Amino acid sequence: MIDVLVVGGGNAALCAALMAREAGASVLLLEASPREWRGGNSQHTRNLRCMHDAPQDVLIEAYPEEEYWQDLLKVTGGITDEHLARLVIRASSNCRDWMRKHGVHFQPPLSGALHVARTNAFFMGGGKALVNAYFRSAEQLGVAIRYDTPVASVELDGDRFMAVRTLAGERIEARSCVLAAGGFESNREWLREAWGQNERGEWPSDNFLIRGTRFNEGVLLKHMIAAGADTIGDPTQAHMVAIDARAPLYDGGICTRIDCVSLGVVVNREGERFYDEGEDFWPKRYAIWGRLVAQQPGQVGYSIIDQKAIGRFMPPVFPGTTGGTLAELAGKLGLPEQTFVQTVERFNAACQTGTFDHTALDDCHTEGLAPAKTHWARPIDTPPYYGYALKPGVTFTYLGLKVNDRAAVHFGGRPSTNLFVAGEMMAGNVLGKGYTAGVGMAIGTAFGRIAGTQAAAAAIARNLDHATA
């Protein structure tokens, strides 16, 4: 019998497998996807939010524990667990040498991302390069890896892990197990069930796009919930951003983002504005726009800019719809012309143009307009005009299994002695809602490593039990 079974093939799963193997356990990792799609959502990630008290290789200045914690507190609106959150924060300060040892390379922030030069360490080549490095290292260390092996269920004896059963029906026993198989974001049915029907009779989630892997069906999460594991989080909470409506249904990743929201206005299907586009710096606000768009009729929004904004934001993957006049743009986007033109004209008239500065919370704002645009408000008056249709793009869901600081799965408040969970399947313990760049990988890395260590210890302890029994 193998010591540690790891279910999943993303960052958290790989961290767990590597730590368990380093602790001397025999490890088998089961990845649901074929090899070319391996790595779950980690293949789309790009950085790790890192605490540091002084400049560290690619990280400038300092990002102390308290500031990190306050940032997390702010974005989650307090729906977090301070003990676990601080555990993640501290782990983020000293995990990078270990990551490097397993082949991960870091680099200074990408162009267009200097705003996180202080807080986030970027993976050279992005998350897929990290996943490749971890898989290579795992193979070299003798971790057994099986692709195309989705797990359907877990066999328990009370709160003890016994075995898993794969979708193909194979039963695989192990002394301990780490579940790191992702959220349920690619399960359309479950999203529909979670989001339900709105007051307009729509099923909002039918219009969601999934930014990440198609393999996160939440099969194991559902199974564990049914088996009585303690859960945490709200099924509608997720990392959700507004992305280009033309993005593919799955795996659109980073490039489908539309980053010009704060440079113009956003209207809904009716041609009306619905939120302050200039509330704060875009990197601090991008993660709320997915939900904002999800609440609009048809779950669609339209980011509208003029020529002045071109070149001031990350170039979008698809070209924008253009119009020589606002009316023409409305026609091409299928927006009600009169309302749309009126909305923009009212906005233009309300702009109190000061000194435009996209790198500061400048004094360009609207007056007498609801909702206001509080920064970077400049009249949209320089053709050609550009429009980008937006849809909510789900990165990952937050509903997960409740853990303690040993990453143990709980049943009725009691921690299992040999079943652990890491990554998106438990990120909701720290992230009740909201998001801040690089924190998903921080949680996955911290809890992946803890889960691997704990699983190895549990397996070795069980070995000793057998030996002495």
Next chain:
Amino acid sequence: MQQLEALTREASTLANGSEGRSGRAVIPILSAAETEVGRQMQICNACRYCEGFCAVFPAMTRRLEFGKADIHYLANLCHNCGACLHACQYAPPHEFAVNVPKAMAQVRGQTYVDYAWPPALGALYRRNGLTLSLALAAGLALFLILAVALNGTLWGGGLGGNFYRLFPHNLLVGMFAPVFLFAVLALGMGVRRFWREVTPATGSASLSAPAAAEATDAVLRLKYLDGGHGKGCNNDDDAFTLSRRRFHHFTFYGFMLCFAATSVATLYHYVFGWVAPYELPSLPKLLGVVGGVSLMIGTAGLWHLNRQRNPLHGDAAQKPMDLGFIALLFLTSASGLALWLGRGTPALAVLLCVHLGAVMALFATLPYGKFAHGIFRTAALLRHAIEKRQPNPIGLGDE
């Protein structure tokens, strides 16, 4: 994406209909391979995860649109290291089907043809395969062997190691100098056109000393085969290896040493009147032996790596050209060393014919074969070093 292509085509048609003030088309029509690079760069520019690997991606971020000259420049800046392919979340089987090394290689191959001088000979690139290279070397060697055999000095011969008795010095110079000078002229003219085409697209500025120094460093150290992290580039899979860089170094410096040996020997001959053959420890022989051995090691390694190469890397259609060049370099160095070692044996004449055949075939194929990659890539690296010193034309601050 189809929308983008349609737009590009529409724009090209419009542009070619209405000529600019200079009388030149404003936006030249893109070929299928160029359109594909443009499509992929649009995706990459919205992602940028690969910025740390090489020069292509930082150059890309200075652009929002990719015209013909930009694409030619980027294609020649690409070293086909493979790092961005293995790291790409949009690589096949993803529907975006991003494979930058392959798309760039296809355009790169096309630019060699497009910029070839004289233009009519550009088509030779497409025929410059392994078989042709070897057949040419063998044919020339055979021709020389027959000529010598008719002379009755093919075997034994009592030449005392002096091959000028077979082929007088002036005959050799008369045979090789024109071919070599033509190769230099053809490549020079080709790269000059390339330089002129990409200069306006790369900031128009002219070369400064620091830019020249940086580009020279990038060429001589093969900086962009180090993966950006020093662990090397990819060959058969996602693991990094320094072997490509090292074998390329063996090849390049071996070639340069052999070239230096010939140059020194020329000086000896014309300036000092010291006539070949030179023996160890003379400078031409030292340079030649070390260079020849290095060239053999390098080309043997590159051949092996080329055969092991991940099929997704680069343009499979250009493999025969790559292998043809590698084979001729190997043959040249191996036959040169054999000639030296066999100088006192009856086989001298045959060895000499084989060596001269290989060298002649190498020179003849030089301007329309893989050798061009070094010239065009150096030009692209120089333009990159110039361009990066100009202010970024895109207002995208790190806002």
